[in-house]
Amino acid sequence: MGLREALQTKVLTADGAMGTLLYSYGLDYCHEEMNLTRPELIEKIHSEYIAAGADVIQTNTYGANAIKLARYGLESQVKEINEAAIKIAKKAVQSGDQFIIGSIGGILGVRKSDTTLNEILTTVREQAEILIDGQIDGILLETYYDFEELTETLKLLRTMTDIPIIAQVSMSEPGVLLNGIKLNDALLELENIGADIVGVNCRLGPYHTIQALETVELPKKAYLSAYPNASLLDIEEGRVIYESEVDYFARAALELRNQGVRLIGGCCGTTPKHIEAVKKQLSNLKPIEQKRTKPEKEVLIREPEPRNTEPLHEKVKRERSVIIELDTPRHLEVDAFVEGAKVLYKEGADIIMMADNSLASPRVSNIAMGAILKQHGIRSMPHITCRDRNLIGLQSHLMGLNALELHDILAVTGDPTKVGDFPGATSVYDVSSMELITLIKQLNEGISFSGKALRKKANFSVAAAFNPNVRVLDRAVSRLEKKIEHGADYFISQPVYSKEKIVEIYEATRELEAPIYIGIMPLTSFRSAEFLHHEVPGIKLSDEVLERMKACDGDKDREAEEGIAIAKELLDTATQYFNGIYLITPFLRYDFTLQLMQYIKQLDEETKGVKVNG
Structure with missing residues (x-):
């Protein structure tokens, strides 16, 4: 049974953060390089999530592309790092029935000019070919703030493979992307392009993630996913921390299921304890087939008052x-x-x-x-x-x-x-x-x-x-x-x-x-x-x-x-x-x-x- 087939009748629990755990160990350098230098530690984290009840784990490849690895002088090791990540994940699963999905992280945020979209797609193709050749169960596109980057990446991958693709956006404000597009419209577009699972991850904690999904309709062909942060982040003695009780996170997972989400995991700040609590909360629950969406609150955007001065770029076209x-x-x-x-x-x-x-x-x-x-x-x-x-x-x-x-x-x-x-x-x-x-x-x-x-x-x-x-x-x-x-x-x-x-x-x-x-x-x-x-x-x-x-x-x-x-x-x-x-x-x-x-x-x-x- 593949990932798509499993989601037809089940609510699956995904794993939580990788970087949070590595960061907690005092390891704040290139996490993807650890596939080569600390494979036993990456395998340990995978195994802890599996033991906690995760049905789906993701490879430690979020930033394993040439553009991100270049920050550490590792751009020539894309193949080795991704292949090692797949090998580690498969070793952790072994005889289990967990699904392994290959993580590909977004590159663009608000700042876009450092890297062109063509350069991004070239590096995505390189990474995706390695992940696909590794015979994984799906690809996870996660933490995408730039919607054009996500849609173009999805279009590219859909020409490369038929395996399930999870396409997730990240929001700074609940229910809306950086460019102002509504979450429901964005997920619908991703479904139409060919994503098998569409959803959200990162930046927002459970409360705002639920709030955003209340306005989202159930997709006609795809399924919904959500990987919220443990909470809003805080800074304590110079370190990033997330304050969240696992029971609260588990209750939020139940509400996410009630909003139609069928794949529920965690992003920044989440640990195996969070995933264990989610698994217990969701055990034996079937996915919902219908939901009533909450009407989006329409905000009237007024036109500006007329200027009492002519814009200079208009005046200069005709006179000094x-x-x-x-x-x-x-x-x-x-x-x-x-x-x-x-x-x-x-x-x-x-x-x-x-x-x-x-x-x-x-x-x-x-x-x-x-x-x-x-x-x-x-x-x-x-x-x-x-x-x-x-x-x-x-x-x-x-x-x-x-x-x-x-x-x-x-x-x-x-x-x-x-x-x-x-x-x-x-x-x-x-x-x-x-x-x-x-x-x-x-x-x-x-x-x-x-x-x-x-x-x-x-x-x-x-x-x-x-x-x-x-x-x-x-x-x-x-x-x-x-x-x-x-x-x-x-x-x-x-x-x-x-x-x-x-x-x-x-x-x-x-x-x-x-x-x-x-x-x-x-x-x-x-x-x-x-x-x-x-x-x-x-x-x-x-x-x-x-x-x-x-x-x-x-x-x-x-x-x-x-x-x-x-x-x-x-x-x-x-x-x-x-x-x-x-x-x-x-x-x-x-x-x-x-x-x-x-x-x-x-x-x-x-x-x-x-x-x-x-």
């Missing part, structure tokens, strides 16, 4: 638009900043842009300064970096910006902390700028990063950074195309110091659907020019510009005049090819920026029309 960057102070005196913003905005700037602790040095919060500028009737655009905030902080920050009606933002990855005032500070980087753009656009749909409805849509216009100061411009343009796919509305470039480079940028980007603001930053001295050229990431000056500034070295007035002259020459070219101009104010010298704004007006009056990139 100027963005001014004015960094917030590195001290507590903000009057000069506010005064500069007033002058530049009155002169005709469309928006005042504020970096987010540029060069990893603390400055007055740009969200606070944005609120202050708004009180003065000044439209502002804060940068948001991925460096300083985890996902919780990023979403909270964005929700605050939306509440303040600061709808124009630039999403950037951010300079690493080691370049700034506190080199020992932690760089977070939960996501890259590309994923951040996607998440911001998800907020525009009224959906949290976790997939939960937010009752109202945000209304952000999202700019992305563009560094054209690279050897191979085509590669930089390819990154722009990827950022457009992630949802970028327009781009703002690093400062450019060559007229030829401006023309090259125009030719390379003219077919892009998203407009570009070209960055121009006046130089204040030869020393600052050398600093920018040699030390600031993403900025390169031409030899001609460096020589011109060097010729003025030591004469502050001449250096300032030459810096302005160079910027004006660059504007002569930039305004011919781009509607969008991005002026970066150096060291709060807004008098420099004011001169350049006036020069742009003069050029536009002379030409009576401008060209548009793309």
Whole structure:
């Protein structure tokens, strides 16, 4: 009798966590490598679950793929590790009648750009071929947060084998996936693709797992599975722990059965004691054939209030638009900043842009300064970096910006902390700028990063950074195309110091659907020019510009005049090819920026029309 046939008439008990037990033994390195280095320990854990009553055990192969093993330099040992895992599991079962399923774990979470889907599918194929050749009883796809990764993996495996496949999603919020799709809809899609068993595992404890499954219909062809965590996790003396009484977990297993689940195991925090209690609770119980689903509570997502300002990416497509960057102070005196913003905005700037602790040095919060500028009737655009905030902080920050009606933002990855005032500070980087753009656009749909409805849509216009100061411009343009796919509305470039480079940028980007603001930053001295050229990431000056500034070295007035002259020459070219101009104010010298704004007006009056990139 196979796994599918057994589930027709029985509720089966699966095993619990492998990593939790290994972690409890003080073993926190690559658990899959232990198939080779500690096979007796892996067999012992399998045997303990079997003795506890598990009908189904999974191979110790959750992370036994080339991508995950590469973190430990073990990517060349995929075959050996997976084959050893199968051998150990079969030895533990021996003459028993337990089913052995091969575990394949999800790779993508919120962060997606590190590994492409094609790379994932290639490594899945490699691992799956080994597991299938090992003549196991089924494959378990577990802990998948990214639904596209799971569906594409399932499609691939269904072309490779007819053995049972269990496809399980993981949720951050009960009943909904990260992308906002409802659990019931997700499981139905997995069933239609060809999964024999569909369900959930990890992240949530029994209470929320049951809550999520109350809204799930019984599949027509597949069966339901659930592997909840023992509880919500806690941290005690630096170690992850799960507080859960086995009796409580067993009672939850009974409720899972009442929700139609036929394969019940455990994920993080569960032990053989939990599985023993589940087995006793479920002994001799038949699976239910019908259930009444709990109606899902519909959350009305309101449309955002209409903006009282036109998004810049719309305006710049038809006419001149100027963005001014004015960094917030590195001290507590903000009057000069506010005064500069007033002058530049009155002169005709469309928006005042504020970096987010540029060069990893603390400055007055740009969200606070944005609120202050708004009180003065000044439209502002804060940068948001991925460096300083985890996902919780990023979403909270964005929700605050939306509440303040600061709808124009630039999403950037951010300079690493080691370049700034506190080199020992932690760089977070939960996501890259590309994923951040996607998440911001998800907020525009009224959906949290976790997939939960937010009752109202945000209304952000999202700019992305563009560094054209690279050897191979085509590669930089390819990154722009990827950022457009992630949802970028327009781009703002690093400062450019060559007229030829401006023309090259125009030719390379003219077919892009998203407009570009070209960055121009006046130089204040030869020393600052050398600093920018040699030390600031993403900025390169031409030899001609460096020589011109060097010729003025030591004469502050001449250096300032030459810096302005160079910027004006660059504007002569930039305004011919781009509607969008991005002026970066150096060291709060807004008098420099004011001169350049006036020069742009003069050029536009002379030409009576401008060209548009793309």
